[in-house]
Amino acid sequence: MKKRVTQVLKKHLGEDFVLEKPKDLSFGHYATPIAFSLAKVLRKSPMVIADELSKKFEDETIFESVEAVKGYLNFKLSDEFLNEYANFVLENPDRFAKDENDETILLEYVSANPTGPLHIGHARGAVIGDSLYRIGKHLGYKITTEYYINDAGNQIYLLGLSIFLAGKERVLREEVEWPEEFYRGDYIVDLAFKAAEEFGEDIFKDEKNIEKLSSWGKDEMMELIKSNLKDVSIEFDNFVSEKSLYEKWDEVFEKLKANDAVYEKDGKVWLKSTLYGDEKDRVIVREDGRPTYLAGDIIYHNDKFERGYDRYINIWGADHHGYIARVKAAVKFLGYDEDRLEIVLSQMVSLLKGGEPFKMSKRAGNFILMSDVVKEMGADALRFIFLSKKSDTHLEFDVDILKKEDSSNPIYYIQYAHARINQVFEKSGKSFADVKDVELKNLDEDSKNLLFTSFLLPEILEDAFKTRSLQKLTDYLKSLAAVLHKFYNEHRVIGSDKENEYLKIFAITAISIKTGLSLIGIEAKKRM
């Protein structure tokens, strides 16, 4: 809809104008303050300019009126246009708000260490990533999702060691001296018992088995993580193992050397990341020859760029923000355009329950488990709350409030709007198809408003995706539901002389809500 309007405006106003939605719909459906910016150039008052410009639109059937008000140019869409667009949506409900884009995107998210279950912080990134994927795909982008498994390095050894020691202590009932660093939490003990079942208790007698337990434990944890994700309807296209990438280390290292990106000092190899805006140079190979974590990420990003996507999006926890500069520097050293790599940060989450801090799970070693929260409030509510706030700001919420089944819970509010429409259709004995060909004309303001608001989905999606601001979609769904509820309270549908017109508009609204909800991973209910 916005595209059509933009096209018509370009014809008369040129390329350069800002199209906005007036705060008050009574001004019009769209507006532009172009006269203000032209005022300086033309040395005329904005009012006069707007007045002159408005006359240019007299022959456009898409608008019912184009008015100049206090320097603004306000556009009201015509019934003719709205009806035509409504027909288009009802003919192709599955294609509503779909678009075509050639851009290919590699979206990496979650990528939590396979050393324990997912916690609430991971969940936020997971939900944002998944919804970005759903929306992007709907808009036609070719998106691949990927999970980077940190299965190399010290933390995997620590996992194996923790299981080993827990086995000694709890299965073999031996005295154990715990090191300073290890994974706590009852899930480690569970793993120890499971390992005893699978390999026999003797596995805890020889330290040589730690490696085996590491690898086995990592696989167990990946399965657990996948099932945590599945509980909120998230699946990945690819899983990439850090360990397997090291085969390419020599090759990548040569490339860095060839591009004069590294030097040796104190027996270590450093990346000259300072040259590209990092605070200091970073070690990528230690004195003992073991590559650092950054080395793995360099290989990984080299691998990503070799696969030739147009754009790379990483969703990271905000505690990694200091890491951005060095990875971008590495990408540049590898000869790729670092602007194609975009990092979306997901900030910290604080949870309350009944006004008190949400209890941390002893099972997880004092983290708030994603699975506990899902159990507490349900996947839909969790998804919704995470998506309704900007990703890069702190978020605090109370699970008890999101659990209530009334207006304080936006999900029920939206679901109820969708259910109401379906119940009206059911009561009327008609289907969407029955009202498809009804002509909408002489629409009253309320009808027009509901129809227009329902039509906004495509432009909202585009805006939300391009700015990576998914709260725009949840906000929109709330406001669309509000317009529907208001309409419902003020107009009787069944039995009115406009029954079929109203039903047709309701059908459009339902399609918009259902489509919007599906893109944030929530199924629209037909009855509540």
Added chain:
RNA sequence: GUCCCGGUAGCUCAGCAGGAUAGAGCAUCUGAUUCCUAAUCAGAAGGUCACAGGUUCGAAUCCUGUCCGGGACGCCA
């Protein structure tokens, strides 16, 4: 000390590629149901947009500085 995020209604937050009277939900108060689900709606009340300068016809929005809160500043991942 450096960097990142934030400071908008009692609470949780939108708005911030400058634009019409700063919004929503919750909480508080008042009202609406013989009628398609009241899981709803209508209305009231609630604001020095942290502070101070600057740019502009116009600033919550952009720039500078200050204050306050959170986070990051590993050869951990």
